[in-house]
Amino acid sequence: MNTSSKQDERIARMTFASVYPHYLAKIEKKGRTEAELHQVIEWLTGFDAPKLQQLIEDKVTFESFFREAIINKNVHLITGVICGYRVEEITNPLTQQVRYLDKLVDELAKGKKMEKILRSSL
Incomplete structure (x- = not known):
């Protein structure tokens, strides 16, 4: 799926530090830990x-x-929809990588088992 070049540019310029607290708050609100976030x-x-x-x-x-x-190397096993986009169909490599991270954080917050999130039991 194509995302707009403006959106891709906005994502590229966004700092990881500005998003990290949101990832942390999202998973902690659901009873997960910072150590689990770091593992993901x-x-x-x-x-x-x-x-x-x-x-x-x-x-x-x-x-x-x-x-x-x-x-x-198993990043291709991350599939599904995040932020309205199917991650495996995103054409911009950087945007796809950011959405992979979003998807993993979302799975962690939803209480999925770590083995499933890390695609180790597939």
């Missing part, structure tokens, strides 16, 4: 907790965040 982010990007903290402090954009990431 590390699975997707390869970033451990100290690296995540550095990226937050440096206020990196999503463009820089995902440029540094080592995307999990």
Whole structure:
């Protein structure tokens, strides 16, 4: 699915630090932990907790965040709808990666088992 170039540009310029507190609040409200959030982010990007903290402090954009990431080889197993878009059909690679992260956070907040979120039992 095509997203508008304006939306893609807006996502690229958005900082990870501006969105992270929203991810955290969303999952904590549903009884999940920051450690679980970090586990999900590390699975997707390869970033451990100290690296995540550095990226937050440096206020990196999503463009820089995902440029540094080592995307999990099983990312293609993330499917479904997030923010009105089917993630597997998003054509802009950066927007797709951000939506993958959104999808994983959403699954965590919905109480899915970690094995399912991390696609380890598939």
